[in-house]
Structure formats: structure tokens, C-alpha cells
Amino acid sequence: MNIIRKWSWLVIVVTVFSLIFMAGCSGSKGVQSGSKDSAGAPLTIKVLDVGQGDAILIRTKDQVVLVDTGDVPARDKLISMLKAQGITTIDKLIITHPHADHIGGAADVFKNFTVKQIYDSGQKTTSNLYRQYLTQIQKKGIPFTVVSAGMTIELGNETILKVLAPETPFIGGSEPDLNNNSIVAKLVYRNFSILLTGDAESESEERMLKKDAAILNSTLLKSGHHGSRTSSSAAFLQAVTPEAALISLGANNEYHHPHPSTLKKYKEKKIEVYRTDTDGTLTVTSDGKTYTITKER
Ligand SMILES: [Zn+2]
Numbered sequence: 001m002n003i004i005r006k007w008s009w010l011v012i013v014v015t016v017f018s019l020i021f022m023a024g025c026s027g028s029k030g031v032q033s034g035s036k037d038s039a040g041a042p043l044t045i046k047v048l049d050v051g052q053g054d055a056i057l058i059r060t061k062d063q064v065v066l067v068d069t070g071d072v073p074a075r076d077k078l079i080s081m082l083k084a085q086g087i088t089t090i091d092k093l094i095i096t097h098p099h100a101d102h103i104g105g106a107a108d109v110f111k112n113f114t115v116k117q118i119y120d121s122g123q124k125t126t127s128n129l130y131r132q133y134l135t136q137i138q139k140k141g142i143p144f145t146v147v148s149a150g151m152t153i154e155l156g157n158e159t160i161l162k163v164l165a166p167e168t169p170f171i172g173g174s175e176p177d178l179n180n181n182s183i184v185a186k187l188v189y190r191n192f193s194i195l196l197t198g199d200a201e202s203e204s205e206e207r208m209l210k211k212d213a214a215i216l217n218s219t220l221l222k223s224g225h226h227g228s229r230t231s232s233s234a235a236f237l238q239a240v241t242p243e244a245a246l247i248s249l250g251a252n253n254e255y256h257h258p259h260p261s262t263l264k265k266y267k268e269k270k271i272e273v274y275r276t277d278t279d280g281t282l283t284v285t286s287d288g289k290t291y292t293i294t295k296e297r
Contacts, residue, residue, distance in 0.1 A: 062156025096198025227258025
């Protein structure tokens with residue numbers, strides 16, 4: 001009898017402590033520094049530190065998704081970062097637009113991983129990199145879908161990407177403006193969302209605002225065009241109202257990104273800023289209610 005009573009007490013004490021511990025860990029957003037094991041989270045988004053460029057890894061319980069592939073000088077780093085995550089297959093590769101700092105690592109991604117499906121903005125350009133990208137896709141016979149506003153891409157486990165841009169006719173008319181016709185998509189997982197903007201600038205922001213400003217509202221924002229002055233317009237930020245902005249960029253880059261006026265706007269709107277040049281890879285995890293942002297350094 002005594003032994004049973006002792007065990008009952010132990011169970012009660014352990015349960016109470018577990019409840020207190022769990023209450024302390026949920027219900028609010030958190031920011032952490034240093035490496036954190038994100039395995040097991042239903043949703044992980046890594047804004048990879050690829051210097052000046054974009055490469056964003058999204059993992060749901062069911063799928064591995066890569067948005068852009070960084071620039072050519074960072075391609076080896078990109079491949080080793082993906083391999084370090086134990087990745088062998090990329091279910092969906094999304095190329096926001098065909099500039100070098102977004103497609104530079106694509107050829108190496110095709111060489112090292114099985115890519116099951118590509119989503120592309122449908123914009124063409126004359127660069128060698130773009131030609132190589134298309135050639136590889138054709139050679140490997142990878143299914144290729146041109147996306148436009150209104151489409152939804154399923155990422156598994158209740159996670160979806162709502163495509164908000166581009167739309168045809170493309171901005172810029174006969175000579176499309178590659179940045180402004182970037183794929184912009186809102187990732188939604190239950191109550192959590194992040195707006196992925198590629199290099200969309202104010203013309204694209206304006207078009208999306210006119211069409212449906214309410215849909216832009218997101219928990220987090222991946223800053224458009226590496227935090228340039230031509231993106232993150234005041235009206236756009238007002239519609240998105242993110243709690244934090246994540247900027248993907250290289251240290252001391254030649255474009256002087258991010259622009260001080262953009263950082264000022266974030267500060268005025270009390271939007272926290274995370275940037276890969278100083279913080280390294282940024283890891284966002286979410287359970288659909290709350291989220292945590294972890295800095296690599
Ligand atoms: Zn770019």
C-alpha cells in the first residue's frame with residue numbers, strides 16, 4: 001500500500017512539473033540564439049545564409065521544399081547545408097525569378113538531389129545560367145509548372161502556399177521586370193503565416209494591395225529584394241503587419257542592402273529585424289499557433 005501511495009505521489013509531482021514546464025514553453029513567440037534542434041517541429045523554415053541571394057528551405061512533416069538556390073559563389077555551401085539536413089530529395093523547387101542570386105545554385109541542386117517538381121514564374125531571360133537551368137530541367141524531365149496569382153501549392157500536413165504574384169500581363173510589358181514579376185506566396189500553417197516575396201518591389205506590392213490587401217496580412221515577412229529601398233513600401237507593410245522581417249543578404253554587399261530607409265520603416269512599425277549577414281541562417285519553427293526564430297550566431 002505504502003509503495004503504491006509513494007508512486008501515486010511521484011506521478012502527481014511529475015505531472016504538475018510537466019504542466020508548468022509546458023505552459024512556460026508555449027503560448028508566446030520566442031527568439032533564441034545558437035543552434036537548436038528543429039527536428040520534430042511540424043513546420044521548419046530556414047532562411048539559409050547563402051550570402052547575397054535567397055535560398056529558403058521549408059520542411060513540413062511530409063515534404064521538403066526549396067525556394068530559390070542562392071548565387072553561384074554560394075552553391076557549394078548551399079549543397080553542403082542541404083546535405084547536412086539529411087536531404088536527398090526535394091519535393092518542390094520554387095524559383096521566384098531567374099536572376100543569378102536566385103538560380104545560381106540550381107544546376108548543382110539538380111546534380112546532387114532528386115527534384116520532383118519545379119514551380120517557376122514563367123519569366124525568361126538570356127543569361128547562360130538561365131539556359132543551363134532550362135537545359136538541366138529538360139534533360140532530367142522534371143515536371144515544370146508556371147505559377148500565377150490565385151494558385152495554391154500544397155506542402156503537406158495542412159501547410160499551403162497561396163500564390164499572390166506574378167500575374168499576367170507581367171509588370172514591365174514587353175520587357176518584363178524580372179524582380180517585379182517574382183513569385184510572391186504566403187505560406188499558411190494553421191494560425192501561422194510567412195509572406196515569401198522573392199525580389200518583388202513596390203510595383204508588385206501595389207498590384208497585390210489593389211487586388212486584395214487583406215490576404216497579405218502575415219505573421220512574418222521575408223523582406224522583398226534583400227531589404228532594398230524599392231521594396232517594403234509603407235502601405236505594403238501596413239497590410240502585412242508582420243511581427244518580424246527576415247532579410248536574406250550578404251555582408252558588405254555591393255548593392256548596400258538593406259537600405260537604411262527600409263530599416264527605419266521596420267523600426268517605426270516595431271517590426272523585429274533578422275538578417276542572414278549578421279545572424280547567419282535563420283530558423284523559424286512553428287506548431288501552427290506560436291513560432292520561434294533561432295539565429296545561427
Ligand atoms: Zn535577389
